[in-house]
Amino acid sequence: MTVTGTVAWFDLTKQFGFVALSNGDSDAFLHMSVLKEAGYVWLPRGTTVRVKLEQDRGKQRVAEVLEVDTGTARPGENEPILRKPKS
Numbered sequence: 001m002t003v004t005g006t007v008a009w010f011d012l013t014k015q016f017g018f019v020a021l022s023n024g025d026s027d028a029f030l031h032m033s034v035l036k037e038a039g040y041v042w043l044p045r046g047t048t049v050r051v052k053l054e055q056d057r058g059k060q061r062v063a064e065v066l067e068v069d070t071g072t073a074r075p076g077e078n079e080p081i082l083r084k085p086k087s
Contacts, residue, residue: 002066007047007073010035012081019049019062028053028060036083038065044077 003023007030010017015032028051032041043049050067053060070080 001053002050003053004048004050007043007045007049009045010043012042017043019051021053021060025060028062029056030062030065034062035065038068039083040065040068040080041083042078042081043068044070044073044080046072046074046077047080048072 003021003025005019005021005028008018008020008027010030017030018027019030020027030051035041035043048069049065051062052064052066054063055061068080073080
């Protein structure tokens, strides 16, 4: 399932966070490995994302980040951190 949501929070140290889903479902787990595939290491709260979801042990998990709009991030948040390109 593909859905739009906003980054509720992402912890760089823990390497995971959650996306608040706009379809009214509960939040979806977002792991750094999935975020890196989209070219980012960290996203500020409020960033709008379009994601593909999958079920993992009865809970929703982000399987792929399809689009990122950092223009919706909360004021005062740090800039997103891009993944360094492979050499």
